[in-house]
Amino acid sequence: MKWVVEWWGLPARLLIGSVWxxxxxxxxxxxxxxxxxxxxxxxxxxxxxxxxxxxxxxLELVVGVCLVLGLFTRxxxxxxxxxxxxxxxGIASAWARGLQIECGxxxxxxxxxxxxxxxxWEIARDVGLLVLSILLAWRPRTPFxxxxxxxxxxxxxxxxxxxxR
Amino acid sequence: xxxxxxxxxxxxATLRREAExxxxxxxxxxxxxxxxxxxxxxxxxxxxxxxxxxxxxxxGAATTAPTGADGYGVVxxxxxxxxxxxxxxxxxxxxxxAFEHASASQVAQGIDDGKVRVEYRVVAFLDQASxxxxxxxxxxxxxxxxxxxxxxxxxxxxxxxYANQPAENTAGPDNDQLIEWAVQAxxxxxxxxxxxxxxxxxxxxxxxxxQMSKDGVTGTPTIEIDGEKLDPQTxxxxxxALVR
Numbered sequence: 108m109k110w111v112v113e114w115w116g117l118p119a120r121l122l123i124g125s126v127w128x129x130x131x132x133x134x135x136x137x138x139x140x141x142x143x144x145x146x147x148x149x150x151x152x153x154x155x156x157x158x159x160x161x162x163x164x165x166l167e168l169v170v171g172v173c174l175v176l177g178l179f180t181r182x183x184x185x186x187x188x189x190x191x192x193x194x195x196x197g198i199a200s201a202w203a204r205g206l207q208i209e210c211g212x213x214x215x216x217x218x219x220x221x222x223x224x225x226x227x228w229e230i231a232r233d234v235g236l237l238v239l240s241i242l243l244a245w246r247p248r249t250p251f252x253x254x255x256x257x258x259x260x261x262x263x264x265x266x267x268x269x270x271x272r
Numbered sequence: 273x274x275x276x277x278x279x280x281x282x283x284x285a286t287l288r289r290e291a292e293x294x295x296x297x298x299x300x301x302x303x304x305x306x307x308x309x310x311x312x313x314x315x316x317x318x319x320x321x322x323x324x325x326x327x328x329x330x331x332g333a334a335t336t337a338p339t340g341a342d343g344y345g346v347v348x349x350x351x352x353x354x355x356x357x358x359x360x361x362x363x364x365x366x367x368x369x370a371f372e373h374a375s376a377s378q379v380a381q382g383i384d385d386g387k388v389r390v391e392y393r394v395v396a397f398l399d400q401a402s403x404x405x406x407x408x409x410x411x412x413x414x415x416x417x418x419x420x421x422x423x424x425x426x427x428x429x430x431x432x433x434y435a436n437q438p439a440e441n442t443a444g445p446d447n448d449q450l451i452e453w454a455v456q457a458x459x460x461x462x463x464x465x466x467x468x469x470x471x472x473x474x475x476x477x478x479x480x481x482x483q484m485s486k487d488g489v490t491g492t493p494t495i496e497i498d499g500e501k502l503d504p505q506t507x508x509x510x511x512x513a514l515v516r
Contacts, residue, residue, distance in 0.1 A: 139325045157327075258303075259299075
C-alpha cells in the first residue's frame with residue numbers, strides 16, 4: 108500500500124499531461140478551427156470566442172508539459188481541473204440543449220450526427236481526469252518531478268515525514 | 273569542549289549555512305526563470321496562434337470577393353423562383369458528396385424549371401483530411417470560376433468536382449486538373465488559371481468558413497430552407513420534394 112500511496116501520482120500526472128499535450132498539439136496548426144469549435148458550443152459571447160479559441164490550445168499544451176515534467180504540479184493540476192470543469196460543463200450543456208456537435212476536444216468540432224451517443228463517454232472520460240487532477244492538486248508531490256529539485260524544503264526525506272502543505 | 277573546537281564547529285556551521293543559502297538562491301532564480309518561461313510561452317503562443325488565424329484580416333487588405341457572389345453565397349437559378357435553398361458545403365466532405373450524388377441532377381433540373389434557386393455557401397475546413405489541401409484549393413477554384421464565368425459555370429464546375437470527389441486522406445485533383453474542369457465549365461483559360469494558381473480567393477473562403485460558424489452552422493452539408501437548418505438526411509428529402 109505504501110508503494111501505491113507514494114507512486115500513484117507519477118502515472119496520474121503522466122496520463123493527464125499526455126492527454127493535454129495531445130489535445131493542444133493537434134489544435135495548433137489550425138487556430139481558426141479551434142475558434143469555430145468554441146463557437147459551436149454557443150455559450151460564450153462572440154467577442155471572447157476568438158481569444159478563447161486561440162488561448163485554449165496553448166494553455167492545454169503548457170498544462171500538459173508542466174504535468175509531464177512535474178513542474179509547478181499543484182498550479183498545473185489546479186489549472187487542469189478548471190479546464191476539465193469548463194469542458195464538462197460545455198459538453199453537458201450542448202447535450203442538454205440537443206446540440207449535435209463534436210466536442211472538439213482533439214481538434215475537429217462542429218456537427219456530428221453521432222454526437223448524442225458520444226457525450227456520455229466524453230463526460231465520463233473528463234470526470235475521471237478531473238478527479239485525478241484534483242487528487243494531484245491536493246498531493247502534488249510525485250516521484251521524478253522537477254518540483255522535487257526546485258522546492259526541496261517542502262519534504263524532509265531524512266525523517267521520512269511529509270510536512271503538511 | 274575547547275574554545276578551539278567550538279570555533280571550528282561554528283565555522284563549519286556558518287559555511288554550511290552559506291552553502292545552503294547559495295543553493296536556496298539558485299533555486300529561487302530557477303523558479304523565477306521557469307515561471308517566466310511558462311508565462312512567455314502562454315503569451316507568445318497565443319499571440320502566434322492569433323496572428324496565424326487570418327480570419328477577417330484579408331491579408332491586410334480588404335478581402336477579395338469574386339464578382340457575382342452575394343455575400344458569401346453563390347446564387348444559382350431564377351430570382352423569381354418560389355423557394356430558395358441554401359446549401360453549406362465543403363468539396364472534401366464525403367457526406368456532401370453523398371448529398372450531391374443523390375440530388376445534383378434533380379436540383380439542376382429544378383433550377384432549370386424555375387422551381388428553386390440555390391444559394392451555395394462554399395466553405396473549406398477539411399484541408400487536414402486531404403494530402404494536398406484539396407478542400408481550400410477546390411473552394412478557391414470554384415470562386416474563380418464564378419468570378420470569371422458567372423453562376424451557371426460555377427454550378428457546372430461544382431457538379432463536376434462532386435462527381436470526381438477524392439476520398440478523404442488522399443491527394444485530391446491538382447490545380448492543373450481543376451483548371452481543365454474550369455475551362456470545360458466555361459471559364460476563360462488565361463483568367464481562371466491565374467486565379468486558381470494564385471489562390472486569389474483563399475481569404476474569401478476562409479472568411480466564408482468563419483461566417484458559416486457565426487451563422488450557427490456547425491457542419492456540412494447543412495441545408496437551409498425558409499430559414500430552417502436541416503441535417504443532411506432531412507435536407508435531402510426536403511430538397512428532392514421541392515424539385516419533384
